[in-house]
Amino acid sequence: MSQSLTRRRFFEGAAALGALAALSGCSPKVSESEDLADTGEAPEIEAINLDEYEVKHSWCYMCGPAKTICSTLCYLNPEGRWVHVEGNPVAGNNWGYGCKSLCAKGNSAMQTLYNPARLEYPMKRVGEKGEGKFERCTWEEALEGIAAKLLENREKYGPWSYAALSPQQCNFISSIGRRFMYVYGSPNYLHSAICQNQITVSRHLSIGKKTDCYPYQLGKTKLLVNWGVNGENADVNNTNDKANPYRRFDAMEQGLEFIDVRPMLDPLAAHASEWVPVRPGTDAALALAFLNVIIEEDLYDHDFCENWCNGFDKLAEHVKQFPPSWAAPITGISEEQIVHVARRIGTEKPMGVMYGNGAGDQANDGNWLSICLNLLVAITGNLDVPGGGGAGKKMPDPLFDTSKIGKIKPLMEKLPVYPEDAENGWAPSVSKLVAPEFPRWFQDPETYTADTTFNYPRSAYNRAFQAILTGEPYELKSMFAHSTNPLSQTRQPKMVAEALKKLDFFFVMDTAWNPSCDYADYVLPACTRYEDSCQIGVRNMPEGTFIGIEQQIAEPLGESRSDWRVYCDLAMAMGFGEDFWNGDFDEALRTQLEPTGFTLEELREKGYIFVERTDGAKPTEPEYQRYAELFADLPNGKVQCYNEIIGGKPNNREDGELGYLPVYVGPPEGIAETPEIAAEYPLIFTDVHAHRLSVHSYFSNLPYLRERNRLPWVKINPATAQQYGIEDGDWMKIESPHGWVKMVAEYFEGISPEVIMGKRGWWQDCEELSEPGYECFDGGSEVNNLYDATIENFDDFHSAMAKQTLVKISKWEG
Template identity: 60%
Template sequence: MTQEWKLTRRAFLQGTAALGAMAALTGCASQEALKPSPTGEAGVAAGEVEVRHAWCQMCGPAKTACSTLCYIKDGRWTNVEGNPDAGNNWGRGSKTLCAKGNSAMQILYDPARILYPMKRTGEKGEGKFERCTWDEAIEITASKLKELKEQYGPESYGVLSPQAYQVLWTLGRRFLNVHGSPNYMHSAICALQRAASKKISIGNAQCDPGQINKTKLLVVWGANTENSAINQGDPNKRVKAIENGLKVIDIRPMLEGLGSKADIWLPIRPGTDCALALACLNVIIGEDLYDHDFTDNWCNGFDKLAEHVVQYTPEWAAPITGLSADQIYELARTMGTTKPMAIQYGNGIGDQQNDGNWACISICLIEAITGNLAIAGGGGASMKLPDPLIKTKKFDILTDRLEASSEDTEKGYFAGMAKLVAPETPRWYQNPKTWESGPNSAYFKGLMSVLTEDPYPLRAVLGQASNPFGATRQPKKIVEALKKLDFYFVVDTHWNSSCDYADVVFPACTHYESSQQFATKNTAEGTFIGINQKIAEPMGESKSDWDFYLDLAVAMGYGDDFWNGDMDACLREQLDGSGITLEELRAANKGIFVERTDGAKPVEPKYQDYETLFAQLPNGKVQCYNEWIGGKPNNTETGTLGYLPEYVGPPEGIAQTPDLAEEYPYIISDVHAYRLCNHSYYVGVPYLRELQPYPWVKINPATAKKHGIEDGDWVKIESQHGWVKLVARYFEGIAPEVLMCRRGWWQSCEELGLPGYECFDGGCDSTVLYDSTIENFDPFHSAMSKQTLVKISKLEEGN
């Protein structure tokens, strides 16, 4: 049977009779039925409840941060808790989970799951599809990829990278390399940007504290760990250190939970952190607050930096940042006179500002010249754990399969660099010593190649667990690229807003429905290993992300490099030599913990081991004057990179574009990670949607009242690029000139009667508000600004 229909969420469910099928499969057809069972450990003891191990996927697909125990009664997953054997959050014995983790059952049993493979029958964007078999969908996809490879070369295929997706780091990379394409399209709004800036300035040293219990001053600069790492231990460690006397300075536009515990909060204007960091360098150097021994022996070009930053005074930075000159002096002097000092800086700094590279470098240089690198309580210098007691093999992604072109050879590039469609960092920079898991193109710029055909257009793109309308900038441009693509295919658990433009959609099962991923955690007490155990059989005709890649590889003729489609063979290869078999691992319902009995304990690191930490840097020194990148081509090959940090500022800002600010007087930005969702996913989860029922914008009450806006009113927020509607939430912990929202709204929650929203003008996704001019992106690592100027008004008609 085939049937054509417009794929609204409700129509899709009705057209496939999925809701009834889901209830039959799960024994769970109502919100009430999903409430936690009180029979966890007691039920296990009585033999009425079974417990199975799973890595929580609620912070992202295939994540292995938190080990969980899943309780199953009468064939249905009823409740979940942290696995005390694994060492989540505060360590061994912890059973905590965040709100997302506690809602995991509702992902498995979500009535909005995609259950069947679909192929497009109408025009792109119409949402007209018909059901097909999995094998047919694989054959359509393989045939098209073969055709495009033959006609345009293997580099015509690119894959969109969602947030830290383990499947793409392994099988996805391996597939790209065997296929012959370097076009892994990283988002350019995540941690890779910070990592690259740190590497080229302070090498393998770190700024954030390795031993926070020994830190006297912690400067939290745009880090958001109460949202992004709520169950990974950082908030717990910080609170404990504060109780023991740690002083905290928190620098970010909006006061978040941990910010309320800081000694000083500095509400900086979004996008101006580089100006603040340069002004701090001005004070620290100008007032002789730096470590002379370190700068004399371990800094490259310190005198040039000192001369350069004379121009960046606190008086210059104050009208840019929205802070007073006195606040900037106090910050710089406190950092320059308190030791050990550590700086924890986050995505809002280097990854989402168009001068993010220099912002990150300037922050790293503050940590370096004050002598706080690799000292107890300063940056890095973590206690060294004993070797793991369980050792598994690293996944081989077959990087050597990328072929070197004549241009690669001529210019001394690593193989494949010349064929990158949109180098995220410059081609000359990308090599196995600098990349995360392989070569990268930039997500947005790569998609724009479809429209510009510069240097060539991508022809086929895979969106796997990634919604391009919420993952980058300007969905109005993204949709034009998706329409023009020869072939766009999606693998996902839910029908995200880009699926209407796909040619084929594959239904992915959650990682709670497969047993194809394991991970280890090494602690002072011992080593834990656990594998995902099946909580339920895959719903409908869904398959795992792992099986999708293996099936496609076999259909492409790459089976010899993909275990001939046998994921168990892949797992056995990784476990070989570990002393643990796949069968033993799958049988261990709480994972396997090997206790340390040899008496080995964590030991002090080798402090101030600068020869090792700076070994890759030019002259083996911190790059105050950056000879690694200075004078070399930028990532668009339209100019050269500088040697010294400079402030550029956001494309649109109160200080940068005063004429524009007359019409659009407020700055808006968004929270990159949020504790009640995973980027643009999970706002359809009832437990989580109850806590944030509507898309919100936080606004200072004084600002709201100027426009007749009451707490809870729907408002219209408009930039020169687009407009959104959001619900105003009064919040005094935000400057009167700043608005803060949360990107990524699109899912509905029919269990609670709450709607989904569009991602274009008049919708609720902040990405439509931002500048997307490629020339404004960071010229080293492609970071894009996530702030712009807007005006606000009360919206008479709500949602």
């Protein structure tokens, strides 16, 4: 079977139902006894003539509330109802220029607008925290109440007592939300530590900011090591992302082979030349063993290591203690496979490593794991060579000035500089971080600048909640949760709920009620991006340069408001108007557009503008092996095999020092690490980071998605399940040393018999399908109940938390 046909069949199943439903504007009618997955037949749909429909442009909402990844065309029927959506062919989505397809989530976008679970009015708490007793109030009452309390707490406890909770990387929080924090005077942006940012910073520590271990020209790559990347779920429709599965299949037609290092045989892994089902949480041991084999068997690039590696001899001596015989009983991978894969990594060129959220930012030694993966590419001489790590083609310049698009100056200069900041060379107010996500010494003005929306001072989400309970170093007093449910976002929701009860002031803004709202003082209704016009995005392609804004498709539901505009409203109530365009967010958009030559009115009228490239310019080959330039920001201008950036410096808890050389820590509970716990809890539990039918813990209440993802599932090897008398489709009880959940067994032979794997975030019900939501606490289906939340077990550089534990299972008879 050709790779093209394989690719087509792989993705048809993921998006077909949503596409058909979107075309008809109604949910497909399928009887319970005639499921699509069983019959392979599509439901009958009524044909419509889209030429008669009004078309509006928007950026898709379905991979996050403020992203500009996929440009979409939204069709409104003659009654003004949004009934169909497709990719904008000139925006370069999915397969690139000319493609109109969307993923299943994108095809379900209409249902977010018409969702019966939507919040419509501001609400004020009238009962005890956690009771869920609220009454409707006006926006004026809510804004005045929030402003008065924030100003009172700033005066009583200091501006650092305010914090904002981050969901996944979200532009309105990291830009205008951060601007609000800084004007208020707080540095406490509470970042999840479950993020690409953790991986990126570890790369900077090892091979610098100007290169990458990911290959950008996959068509020239001979061997790709896919390590913990869940591309078939996380990157189905994003052509700009390195992990897009289409790019993988295209490269395979040109000779690429890949090795898949993941505990579960997901669809892409079925196409790998080798599958390495590493035990969850033991990836760093495997990476160290690969380094051992490559160095001991003299498979490294001598010239590169001699001239461009800092402390290679020290690394070589250090990894002698991590041979395959040491790693095999830890990782569950045989010595023979470890040696074989290491030899392939060391000899097949060009080679690159693509690693994702399942590895570097969800393990308590994730920083060292990420560093090891970058070193594997570096010492084998695969950095900045055609088809190797980095070395992407250079795109022609944009056809108009895009330099300000999507940028809102955060005004870091508004943050106070305390004596301790000045004395230590830290960024402003870093001394007041409640739980530094990265060590304070790392958060200096050069590392965290005022002109980015990615790098900035922040505290760790989970540790900040624990500080509320312990009072160490101090208690946060005010907190804003924006488009995030902290009872599903981080480890141990029971602990989070106790912290929310103790928190002095908590307010929430979201499109739908989430469980954390029960603990809020005020709940504010957010409109979707389809009900306002507040975000501009651009895309530069070989075919031309695209700029677009979401056009308003419908009036905001009830009294819901735009997230962007509410920050302006709140700033006005606080007396911050001068720093927030005197309450007119459109002025911020006009500032972004000034260099482009387009006006806000013009862009809103058209929705998008595409300027075609007519000069014949095409992507060009870069200069290769520019090592002096690439490593200029590293100590001694070299790759950090012996890491002089972090070595000998305080960790983020300030209770110890960071090392110079990579080490294996391992999970808090593991078969090899804690045999005494494994005696009672013999199986390993972990969860997927992203799923193609939800966005983290959101969108389980959309019928198009929920009908293909109805019950809180856990994948389990049939042989394992049968040992416990559990049949396919049975409810099962899963218990760890930290809590327990109930989930539905889904037989899957492509998973190790010692591992079971679920998905977090089942709190939403789906009214249209009569599907319930499930509790976030013990006895519900929130997998975060199972995980360890001991701060000393978090990564001591970038605060990543283990996403695995040991469990015991039984058939649930409840």
